[in-house]
Structure formats: structure tokens, C-alpha cells
Amino acid sequence: MANMMDNAIMAAAQQIEKQLDQQLDKLDTMKTDDLQLLREQRLREMKELKKKQEEWIANGHGVFSELADEKEFFEVSKKSPNIVCHFYRDGAERCRIVDMHLKILAQKHIEARFCKVNAEKSPFLTQRLRIKVIPTIALIKDSKTRDYIVGFTDLGNCDDFSTEMMEWRIARSEVIDYKGDLMTPPDVKKSKPFINRVQKTIRGREDSDSDIDFSD
The missing domain is CATH 3.40.30.10 (Glutaredoxin)
Structure with a gap:
């Protein structure tokens, strides 16, 4: 069970990293005045998602x-x-x-x-x-x-x-x-x-x- 939980946490972390990279790549291509605000908003959303996923894992999700x-x-x-x-x-x-x-x-x-x-x-x-x-x-x-x-x-x-x-x-x-x-x-x-x-x-x-x- 410990190995299963470790694998689940690693898989979730990799997924979060992938999603964050995709979001940042999209933001890097934008040329609007509010780019920085949008970038900060996206980062907050990703942090909230990461926190939620960590709670899920702690409650037995992922296995x-x-x-x-x-x-x-x-x-x-x-x-x-x-x-x-x-x-x-x-x-x-x-x-x-x-x-x-x-x-x-x-x-x-x-x-x-x-x-x-x-x-x-x-x-x-x-x-x-x-x-x-x-x-x-x-x-x-x-x-x-x-x-x-x-x-x-x-x-x-x-x-x-x-x-x-x-x-x-x-x-x-x-x-x-x-x-x-x-x-x-x-x-x-x-x-x-x-x-x-x-x-x-x-x-x-x-x-x-x-x-x-x-x-x-």
C-alpha cells in the first residue's frame, strides 16, 4: 500500500507539473497588457489545484x-x-x-x-x-x-x-x-x-x- 501511495503521489505531481508547463507556455505567447495579472491568476489556480490534489491523496484517492x-x-x-x-x-x-x-x-x-x-x-x-x-x-x-x-x-x-x-x-x-x-x-x-x-x-x-x- 505504501508503494501504491508513493506512485499515486508521483503521478499526481507529474500531472500537476505538466499542466503548469502547458499553462505557462500559453501565457508566454500572449502579448496583452494584462499578461502579468493573467499569469498570476493561472498560478493561483494551479496552486489551489495542487493543494486539492494533495488533500485527495491524503484521503486515499489515487489508488x-x-x-x-x-x-x-x-x-x-x-x-x-x-x-x-x-x-x-x-x-x-x-x-x-x-x-x-x-x-x-x-x-x-x-x-x-x-x-x-x-x-x-x-x-x-x-x-x-x-x-x-x-x-x-x-x-x-x-x-x-x-x-x-x-x-x-x-x-x-x-x-x-x-x-x-x-x-x-x-x-x-x-x-x-x-x-x-x-x-x-x-x-x-x-x-x-x-x-x-x-x-x-x-x-x-x-x-x-x-x-x-x-x-x-
């Missing part, structure tokens, strides 16, 4: 980790407004596929906390969130379950979907920052009927926007 119990889940939800939580069962092949993709995305999207919970060992939480199918990914924003990814139906109904496909589907619920086209799945092999099906089921189940009292 995909397993939560020990239901109590830890509620503690995590108090600190992280954006949560991607995989409810899994030991020995399930599709759960291992989900883990593989979420591990990659956790390092890329440190603005969200990526974690997993053993559904069989957390009956209270599983019942409270109405988890009935394994794997299920609960997408939580500001103490509300915004959506659920249930099985692989919304991912092309196949086992070999791409990490980009998982990223796109999570981004539809606004729990991660996404620069791509939210209307079109990135996997080119997906057909038009599939796109329509995703649009119809994007809210998950009828109770997908229900409040969760994380103070319990």
Missing part, C-alpha cells in the same frame, strides 16, 4: 483499495464527495475484470475515491444500497447514489470491454472529470441499439438517486 468494513465505508463517504464503489464477491471472474479497470482509473482520476466492498461481508450496507447483482458499482456524489453500473449490460454486455468504456460509463454520472463525448461510447464496436439502451437505463434503478445518510 483502488478495499474497505475493511461498513464503518470504513461511511468514514470514507464523509471525506470524499465523489465515490466509485465496487460491490464484489470472492471468486467471481467478472469482479476481477472490474477490479482491473478500476485500478487503472483510480490513478487517472484522483478527484474520486475508488474502492471496493465485499458484499457478502457487508450485509447491512448491501441491503441499504439494494445491491442484488454482482458485480455492481455504486456511483456516489455528495452523499447521494447517483447511479449504479449493474453487471456488464451498460458496458457492451461483454467481458472484453475497454477501460475507456468503463471510464465513459462512470463519467455519465458526473463523479469523475471527463473530457470526451458523453453521448457516444468509446468502444467503436458498439452498435446503435446499444447506445440507445444505455441512454434509457443511465439512471440505473428507480431508487438510484435516493439519499444515503452517511452520518449513521
Whole structure:
């Protein structure tokens, strides 16, 4: 875990440095009177972003980790407004596929906390969130379950979907920052009927926007 945290911090630092260099390069090409003011504004924004990213890392962002119990889940939800939580069962092949993709995305999207919970060992939480199918990914924003990814139906109904496909589907619920086209799945092999099906089921189940009292 220590190595994972070190790698996450290094990756975040490299990303911040890259963003700062890009901003400074743009500013260097400008010839306006308020160049200095704009430059200072950009530097302040980058410093604020760096501070926020450091807070995310301190709260466990940047890595995909397993939560020990239901109590830890509620503690995590108090600190992280954006949560991607995989409810899994030991020995399930599709759960291992989900883990593989979420591990990659956790390092890329440190603005969200990526974690997993053993559904069989957390009956209270599983019942409270109405988890009935394994794997299920609960997408939580500001103490509300915004959506659920249930099985692989919304991912092309196949086992070999791409990490980009998982990223796109999570981004539809606004729990991660996404620069791509939210209307079109990135996997080119997906057909038009599939796109329509995703649009119809994007809210998950009828109770997908229900409040969760994380103070319990």
C-alpha cells in the first residue's frame, strides 16, 4: 500500500507539473497588457489545484483499495464527495475484470475515491444500497447514489470491454472529470441499439438517486 501511495503521489505531481508547463507556455505567447495579472491568476489556480490534489491523496484517492468494513465505508463517504464503489464477491471472474479497470482509473482520476466492498461481508450496507447483482458499482456524489453500473449490460454486455468504456460509463454520472463525448461510447464496436439502451437505463434503478445518510 505504501508503494501504491508513493506512485499515486508521483503521478499526481507529474500531472500537476505538466499542466503548469502547458499553462505557462500559453501565457508566454500572449502579448496583452494584462499578461502579468493573467499569469498570476493561472498560478493561483494551479496552486489551489495542487493543494486539492494533495488533500485527495491524503484521503486515499489515487489508488483502488478495499474497505475493511461498513464503518470504513461511511468514514470514507464523509471525506470524499465523489465515490466509485465496487460491490464484489470472492471468486467471481467478472469482479476481477472490474477490479482491473478500476485500478487503472483510480490513478487517472484522483478527484474520486475508488474502492471496493465485499458484499457478502457487508450485509447491512448491501441491503441499504439494494445491491442484488454482482458485480455492481455504486456511483456516489455528495452523499447521494447517483447511479449504479449493474453487471456488464451498460458496458457492451461483454467481458472484453475497454477501460475507456468503463471510464465513459462512470463519467455519465458526473463523479469523475471527463473530457470526451458523453453521448457516444468509446468502444467503436458498439452498435446503435446499444447506445440507445444505455441512454434509457443511465439512471440505473428507480431508487438510484435516493439519499444515503452517511452520518449513521
